[in-house]
Structure formats: C-alpha cells, structure tokens
Amino acid sequence: MTLLTLKDFGVTRRKREVLRDVNMTVDQGELIGIIGANGAGKTTLMRAAMGLIDSTGHSSLAGLSPYARGRAVAWMPQSREIAWPVDVETLVRLGRTPHLAAGQRPQAEDFAAVERALLRMDLGALRGRTATRLSGGEQARVLIARALAQETPLLMADEPIAGLDPAHQIATMRSFADLASEGHSVIVSLHDLGLAARHCTRLIVIDKGGLAADGPPQEVLSAARVRETFGISAYFKTTAEGPIFQPLEVVA
Numbered sequence: 001m002t003l004l005t006l007k008d009f010g011v012t013r014r015k016r017e018v019l020r021d022v023n024m025t026v027d028q029g030e031l032i033g034i035i036g037a038n039g040a041g042k043t044t045l046m047r048a049a050m051g052l053i054d055s056t057g058h059s060s061l062a063g064l065s066p067y068a069r070g071r072a073v074a075w076m077p078q079s080r081e082i083a084w085p086v087d088v089e090t091l092v093r094l095g096r097t098p099h100l101a102a103g104q105r106p107q108a109e110d111f112a113a114v115e116r117a118l119l120r121m122d123l124g125a126l127r128g129r130t131a132t133r134l135s136g137g138e139q140a141r142v143l144i145a146r147a148l149a150q151e152t153p154l155l156m157a158d159e160p161i162a163g164l165d166p167a168h169q170i171a172t173m174r175s176f177a178d179l180a181s182e183g184h185s186v187i188v189s190l191h192d193l194g195l196a197a198r199h200c201t202r203l204i205v206i207d208k209g210g211l212a213a214d215g216p217p218q219e220v221l222s223a224a225r226v227r228e229t230f231g232i233s234a235y236f237k238t239t240a241e242g243p244i245f246q247p248l249e250v251v252a
C-alpha cells in the first residue's frame with residue numbers, strides 16, 4: 001500500500017524556490033532517511049508534504065482534513081519545546097488525540113498504545129516525571145514516544161535522534177526499523193550518515209532544490225555523491241553486520 005505520493009511537487013518560500021519537481025512514493029515497510037546539507041530543504045519537504053506549508057503539485061497527504069491527517073501521519077517537529085509541565089505519561093497520551101472523538105476519554109486501546117510507545121522509547125522509569133524538567137535528550141525521547149503512540153501508518157520525524165546519547169540513537173533507529181518491519185513506514189531527516197546508512201532501507205538526498213538521489217544506502221552514498229552533496233570523503237563498507245559509513249575529510 002502506498003502511504004505517500006508526491007507528484008511534480010514544489011515549495012516556494014518568500015518568492016524563493018526551495019524545492020521543485022519532487023516525485024516520490026512511500027510504500028509500507030520503509031525506513032527512509034532524508035539527508036542533505038543545512039538549508040537543503042529536508043524540513044520543508046516533510047512539512048509541505050503534510051500540508052503544513054503551501055506547495056505546488058500533488059501530495060496525497062496535504063489535502064486531508066486535520067482529523068484524517070492525524071490518523072494517517074504522525075509528526076515530530078525539530079523544535080523540542082514542551083509547553084506544559086505535565087507528566088511524561090500524560091504527554092505521550094496526547095498522541096492518541098486524533099483517535100478520540102470530541103470530549104471522549106481515552107479507552108483501553110489508547111492506554112495500550114501509550115504503554116507500547118513508552119516501552120519502545122525506554123521511558124518506563126521516567127513516566128511519572130514532569131516532562132519540562134527532563135534533559136533535552138530525554139524530552140526528545142518523550143516527543144518521539146508521543147508520535148509513536150499515535151500509531152499511524154506513516155511517521156515523519158525531523159532530526160529525531162539529534163541530541164540523544166549513542167545508545168538511545170541506536171535504540172531509536174532500531175525502533176523505527178521495527179515499525180517498518182511491522183508494516184508502518186518512517187521518514188526521518190538526519191545528519192548522521194553512519195546511522196542513516198546502517199538503519200535506513202532507503203535514502204533520499206536533497207540538494208540544489210530537488211531530489212539528487214533516491215535508493216538503497218549503498219547506492220546513494222557513493223564516493224561521488226557524498227563529495228558532490230556534502231563536500232566530504234568517506235569510508236563505506238558493506239559488512240556482515242551491515243553497512244559501515246564513516247565520514248573522513250572535507251574535500252570541497
């Protein structure tokens with residue numbers, strides 16, 4: 001099943017064309033890493049695909065009502081601001097809002113989804129803590145859990161692992177991979193090309209206002225591509241334990 005289709009998709013912000021001619025589909029079971037330099041348009045692509053900012057062309061999600069969209073896609077923005085001093089469990093439960101009718105209290109299935117999300121993000125010990133008093137990385141894990149609790153077919157997350165310690169970075173990427181193997185799909189923007197290579201089933205490179213590459217990590221992270229897009233040289237090897245990518249030098 002296709003979870004997202006973008007056709008001849010483009011975004012212009014303040015008269016400046018940020019993205020043009022984007023064509024892609026996302027099927028079930030994919031863990032897609034969106035990579036590209038600062039300012040390339042990764043956030044713009046995800047927000048516009050969901051209809052949060054204006055675009056041209058077609059996005060299968062942009063035309064949905066907010067209610068339908070909340071059941072089709074969960075969104076974890078780059079900004080980690082938590083506005084209210086509520087406990088972690090209550091905050092994660094907010095992820096169930098799109099599944100509740102106006103005024104409806106959470107049901108057993110909603111509490112079960114919250115438990116699954118807390119478990120996936122290793123938040124059992126923090127569930128009673130006030131979310132605003134957690135560390136930056138802990139808050140990020142709570143916000144990922146809130147998005148996971150939504151249990152949508154598609155999850156989009158903007159730099160979700162930035163600021164997490166190495167163990168939680170790996171665990172979070174593994175959770176996303178698990179979701180993909182369960183038939184959901186996950187789109188994440190990230191700057192860590194090593195983790196992208198290791199965990200993503202597909203990488204999309206944004207460069208010069210469009211999709212510069214789209215495919216499996218070993219194809220996308222060619223020496224020529226990483227030089228062209230990121231201005232670096234890198235070591236890449238496919239091993240029995242999976243792909244290993246290590247940036248080496250700035251070459252541009």
Ligand SMILES: Nc1ncnc2c1ncn2[C@@H]1O[C@H](COP(=O)(O)OP(=O)(O)OP(=O)(O)O)[C@@H](O)[C@H]1O
Nearest residue numbers: 013014018036037038039040041042043044045189
């Ligand atoms: N509200 C806005 N008005 C005008 N230009 C904007 C606006 N938001 C983003 N842009 C521009 O669009 C381009 C893409 O920004 P975007 O945030 O999508 O990049 P990104 O790839 O996510 O970058 P980063 O890796 O730094 O997070 C940038 O040049 C940015 O300056």
